[in-house]
Amino acid sequence: MAVVSPSVVRAPALRRRGPGIALILIAGVYSIVPLVSMLSAALAPQGTIPDGLSWPTDPQWHNFVDAWTVANVTTLLKSSVLIVLGVVPLSVLIATMAAYAITVLRIPLGRAFYLLLLLTLTLPYEIVIVPLYQQVNQLGLLDSQLGLILPLVGLNMPFAVFWMRAHFLNAPAELTEAASLDGAGPWRALTHVHLPLATPAVTSLVLLMFLSTWNTFLLALVLVNDPNKRTMAGALQAFQSKYSTDIVLLNAGALLLMAPTIIVFLLLQGQFTKALLQGATKG
Template identity: 60%
Template sequence: MSAAIPYRQQLAGRAVLVIVMLVTVLPLLSLLSTALQPQGSVPTGLSWPAHPHWHNFADAWTSANMLALLRSSLVVVLGVVPLSVLIATMAAYGITQLRIVGGRALFALFLLGLTIPVEAAMVPLYLELRDLGLLNTRWALILPLIGLYMPFSVFWMRAHFLNLPAELSEAADIDGASKGQAFRHIHVPLAVPAISSLALLLFLWTWNQFLLAIVLIDDPTKRTMAGALGAFQGAHSNNIVLVCAGSLMIIAPAVVVFLFLQRHFVKALLQSAAK
């Protein structure tokens, strides 16, 4: 009987995984099958076309000006992710390892930021960016996103630094290393899995940013790819096939980056669980 219980649990776990996989994959398969249908048709259900129209992806690429959107998204991502990771890592290091004065109060403010929904900040954020003359520029996305990501980013990196043994910093002090040298040569290399996983999360959130992009930027070519999808869908509302093809091309880079960095992401999660 005791041997049957683990087997049943294992079977139940596999069944749950299969269900989750199907729930995740089926919408993507539906998008793909729809994107390969003849343009102007209205596909229903999940059915693979007898003659796939692969040229729909080329048409969507041209119609949506995907190359300009790809450049715009890369500019926003490269402006947001590295700065957010750097600032959050340094802030978390200062709060946990340097024991700065008021560190706990500062961290409490970051926790408070986690409770504030983005929608609640949209109107004051819009007015502030308008007064600064940054509306309809990529800075209208980069600067707010860095600020909005800080609470979670500091919380994430703080969890890593809290799990490091105090002996590491003590050994660095004994060897005569400065705080900056200990940070660069000891703590940052040990934090690579946490930093990589945080960068992956911030990349996915930035790449898929929709609300700020459509509210703060009028020019679709200056938005992220996900933000420009709204304008593309509006322009081709009667061509669901083309919209699905464009949606898949927007999703593809995020999937590729996740597959490339998933090893670091899983490693960071396993380290947190083990500690």
């Protein structure tokens, strides 16, 4: 019997996986190089203009402390956390119940409502800024964090419902039928049958809603006049004056702004991958 070398067996597999591995490497470099460039610029002496990817001979690590102080990051961090805690749980709860009602319960006009939500995804984000400003002003919520939380919840709904509907479409119909035979109503079936299976989808939606809310800048700039009530993204304005921009501190502040999102993504990336694989392995 002829003995086949392991290297011969691995060669076709490597050829098949080669393009995929190459794309992953390119995507990794494409993502990491800008971060490295920002880090090198953030460590340059203040008042200088950083030169590309050149690493400074004397890294100025105190630039991060200075950026934190100049941008009043502590106050903005508290404001951002408050806004995130107001937007994310409410958005996920409403979207989950809406997607469940449309997909599993098949409520009357549910499909028409879902198509209307999809239609709003095609509208440019900037087109709703002026109407939102007028509505928030009429409600007396202008220049308040609640006046920012409510519009963000509404703006998140189309995508959030779309995301959760994709999960409920993949859920076996037999689960709902079995729960009904056991005497479980729609609410009990949702909380005891569907939600435990929806953990990856819900967790990944929490991640996406967190990233969207944390990085909100334009809406916070329009609806909130007090800089201390905006999101962390508003901290980047502190490094811009009428005549110049401090490039070094701007890069340090941007890295401080990105750090929480990177940490949260690394913590929840497993659930995010599971949610994507659930949809990919349907059938």
